[in-house]
Amino acid sequence: MSVSDHTPKRPSGFWSYANPVKFLGFSQRILPTLWVLSAICLVVGLIWGFFFTPDDFRQGSTVKIIYLHVPSALMAINAWFMMLVASLIWLIRRHHVSALAAKAAAPVGVVMTLIALFTGAVWGEPMWGTWWAWDPRLTSFLILFLFYLGYIALWSAIEDPDTAADLTSVLCLVGSVFAVLSRYAVNFWNQGLHQGASLSLDKEENVADVFYFPLLVCIAGFVLLFFALVLYRTGTEIRLRRTRALQAREVRA
Amino acid sequence: MKALLKRDLMLAFRAGGGFGLGLAFFLIVTVLVPFGVGPNSDLLSRIAPGILWLGALLACLLSLDRLLALDWEDGTLDLLATSPLPLEAGLSIKALAHWISTGLPLVLAAPVLGILLNLPTPGYGWLVLSLLLGTPALSVIGTFGAALTVGVKRGGLLMSLLVLPLYVPTLIFGAEAARRGATGMDATTPLLMLAGITAGVIAIMPFASAAALRVNLR
Amino acid sequence: MKALLKRDLMLAFRAGGGFGLGLAFFLIVTVLVPFGVGPNSDLLSRIAPGILWLGALLACLLSLDRLLALDWEDGTLDLLATSPLPLEAGLSIKALAHWISTGLPLVLAAPVLGILLNLPTPGYGWLVLSLLLGTPALSVIGTFGAALTVGVKRGGLLMSLLVLPLYVPTLIFGAEAARRGATGMDATTPLLMLAGITAGVIAIMPFASAAALRVNLR
Amino acid sequence: MTLTIRDLCVARGGVPVLDRLSFALVPGQALILRGPNGSGKTTLLRTLAGLQPPLSGHIEAAEESIAYSSHSDGLKSMLTVTENLRFWADVFGQGDIEPALAAFSLSPLRDRMAGTLSAGQKRRLGLARMLVTGRPIWMMDEPTVSLDVDAVVQFASAVSAHLGAGGSALIATHIDLGLEAEVFDVTPYRAALDARAGASDEAFL
Amino acid sequence: MTLTIRDLCVARGGVPVLDRLSFALVPGQALILRGPNGSGKTTLLRTLAGLQPPLSGHIEAAEESIAYSSHSDGLKSMLTVTENLRFWADVFGQGDIEPALAAFSLSPLRDRMAGTLSAGQKRRLGLARMLVTGRPIWMMDEPTVSLDVDAVVQFASAVSAHLGAGGSALIATHIDLGLEAEVFDVTPYRAALDARAGASDEAFL
Amino acid sequence: MMPDLGKYADAVLSAYGGTILLLLLLVIFTLRRGRAAREALESVEKRIKPNG
Ligand code: HEM
Ligand SMILES: Nc1ncnc2c1ncn2[C@@H]1O[C@H](COP(=O)(O)OP(=O)(O)OP(=O)(O)O)[C@@H](O)[C@H]1O
Ligand SMILES: Nc1ncnc2c1ncn2[C@@H]1O[C@H](COP(=O)(O)OP(=O)(O)OP(=O)(O)O)[C@@H](O)[C@H]1O
């Protein structure tokens, strides 16, 4: 005998912030601060980096690209990680806000990936004499970009929001596993052929303090901007869902 | 006619309509080639023009599937065939919508993907030009293939099979032009041939497509 | 279970069922490569293992479209989901049927097509072996992609977009093994990795696929 | 605007299904096609709508006077109700879609994607499409499938209004539409087993 | 083998459509679901068949006791009538398909590809599928669409035989089946506009 | 004020320009979509409870 029994659960405590309306209030309170802080960090960090740091003795002025390249690369990876966590929360606890936050983070993640790819390519042209090389690190980044594209395409292809949330979450899990697998595969693949260009021109030990502090400020700026954008976009998604919900009921009146 | 074009574009750009997917497929094929062939940049730059043309062609091909099949399945084609619009015009419009939503983005994306494959610098202009001239022919020929196979459920693969041989002349001249351009040779002759093919195909194919579709509707 | 396997194979081999089309697509892509890349036989023999793997992968990918979508459209999946067969088993069977009707023929055809691309003699054995080990993984991963996109009308291209990045590890190890084999190097390491991926994927993927399909049926 | 058929023979899959049909459909008249499953009603309607050629016989009708509605509705699930209807109105060069929406009480659903409608709501939208064709002769294949009682009444009054405005209708159906109309039973015209009548495989018999 | 539902709320597209439904279906009983287009009959049947979860409430039924037949028939156009039926019989572990063929007079069509059948013939094949499931509870969504009068009678007698053998049936339909059965009208249970009941978009209201 | 970027001026400037452009586009699209969503929601809310 199968008995299926469904009683809605109501969250409490920390998870009550997973209630969309509560979340909207919360984000509205902290968003202005976030916007301002991220703008300050970005402006200060980038101006500091661009105008007030010396040239590297080997790389010349191109070293200034580091203030864009490294923060964006960091955020590109962390955005995916955040989506993975949010997807897990949705699959396990079914809080709408976390699913919508994952949805909201994806476009931000792609743009970060694009920035990292673009600045890297622009950097690579003077340093390696080529825009692009099939170096393992660059390659695995390109694969990450593809995963982002697939994830976003799946979200937009499915009409029912809950179905879309479930499917994209499953894709995010499986995709993460395969992203790690690809990373190892790519390492293996390129060692065998000894690709000339190497990324380790400038290992961390070489990064002098003059470069290091503005870099930290820029990283902080990118992190704050990421959170501001994701929070705001999550709010947008919540409003769209609410509009949809209200319209659905209105129509049947 | 305008209504049909508008609707087709609207459907293509709306969620799930497939806009951007051809592009994504192009990107992915280009990315996968080095995984298959190996990361040697010299080798890659030699095969780059050919692979880019082939990738664009495959992306075009795969998106043909939705060109008529969806309209067939939900009965729209039956209704269109009994509407005042002549079938030839309708199919031309559909090919145009396909080109705008698939071919054109491919042309624009090709140079970016050229970077990934180390396309030699002089090749970019020629690549874009040859694709610009060649992709309309791909859409029009593809419409014919779609019209032939529209009655076959999930005829996608069968259609690929029928259409690919028809794509051969376009591919040969297009890739030849891009390759000559990339190696600094003169590429006007293959480009002229390519333009000729495209013009001829645009003028004649819609009649063949309409004839095929009429048979299928029967 | 046997009934499902039998039916799927019967459908694949019957007219319009798609058997042979994957093969034909493989053939045509391989034939088109020289048109795109140019007829230099040295160049061709260097890229042959990679192109053959890529061609097999694309052929596999394109035939995935029919794996679930047809059953979805005519309501068979609804009925199957309410039948005594667990969905995980059903999907594994379907992946198996797909491999038998698509992957296996590709493996058998690859050496013949190798001749067209001037594959070096020592490469044949390794190519076949790597394809034999790798294609089951392609079918199983592909089933997952099909289950994700089954609710999307004509989701073929979307499915390609989702599935292709998942194919990367398989492609890298497979093509690497074939390439090493062709140049006379030792290819056991990539082959072992390939076998590992295939085994892991066969064990775990059906659960992910069934989960995705259940969501879609809802 | 009269549709006249004489000595018509229609085939499906190369086999004649109905033979020696003759009738006329005059303006203001509705004709209900009846016949058991598989007797050839769908085949006849498709032939008259010009989607397939008859094996033999004559069909006389003014150019572009026939609107055909099949088992499937030709709806795009990703377009809204109004967008779907608007498209067909544009294709047939008609202007206003409001009367069609009103006739099948689709107005409350106007901004819903067609894919989210229930079976009967989809069907109503498919029928509303006939109103925006502006064509005088309607051919409908089982139009009331999935419709509830109220919607069948709406349909009947839409047909009556069409007839009143000088149109005509040929409707294949198994159920009673509550419409004042002549019934035409195709059963007596089913093609004999040895009927040839120019079938595509005649040469092999 | 009784199907009992209590306080059930079902949703489509995240919106509750029917609320606080309770009834029981005992062996030997048939229940006809009625309600205007879009009232939620299809949604209810899909929920009971286990294809989608209910928003709230209880469903009690024996494991694997329900056979569901939807608007579409799950037929492969490239398999013959017998091959289609044989497949489903195998999946459900049943043996003989002849009684099912006979019950809907499909025997003359047995070697035809399902794709070449007429609308009503396809539907008869879809209904024959229910007979080879061997399951006691039938759920059918508008089973008699496209059927002619004789076929409706065949269908009614197939259902009666099933009930006589201790089975039960839940049938959504708009037309009269000529079956001795209780009618359950879903109209009073339509979910109120502000019903929440755990709808997936409840949190957004 | 402008630092001397030497022969790499093109690279550095285009990297900064490109990045800032992309970030600005992202922010602008985000805000535009947000505003549209807010307005749509408000209009629906107003329609549903005209006096509340
Ligand atoms: C398209 C080309 C490039 C891509 C996709 C790329 C990608 C990446 C990635 C993914 C990271 C890792 C960030 C992290 O793990 O936190 C990174 C870091 C870095 N990249 Fe690039 N990069 C590219 C080109 C370059 C070039 C040409 C240079 C300099 C010559 C460069 C210098 C660096 C440095 C210095 C770091 C920080 C190193 C560290 O913290 O480990 N990159 N890049
Ligand atoms: N390829 C074919 N070969 C032989 N007979 C066919 C073929 N296709 C269809 N038929 C038969 O042609 C006949 C006419 O079918 P049609 O769809 O016109 O019937 P119908 O009157 O519309 O029936 P229904 O009321 O069930 O919709 C049917 O008996 C059908 O089985
Ligand atoms: N995505 C959605 N959003 C909002 N409402 C929806 C959605 N999908 C379906 N609906 C509505 O849910 C209701 C229930 O539909 P259902 O198919 O269950 O009705 P039904 O009783 O079977 O109708 P019919 O008799 O026409 O088949 C319909 O009013 C439909 O318009």
Ligand SMILES: [Mg+2]
């Ligand atoms: Mg019919």
Ligand SMILES: [Mg+2]
């Ligand atoms: Mg229904």
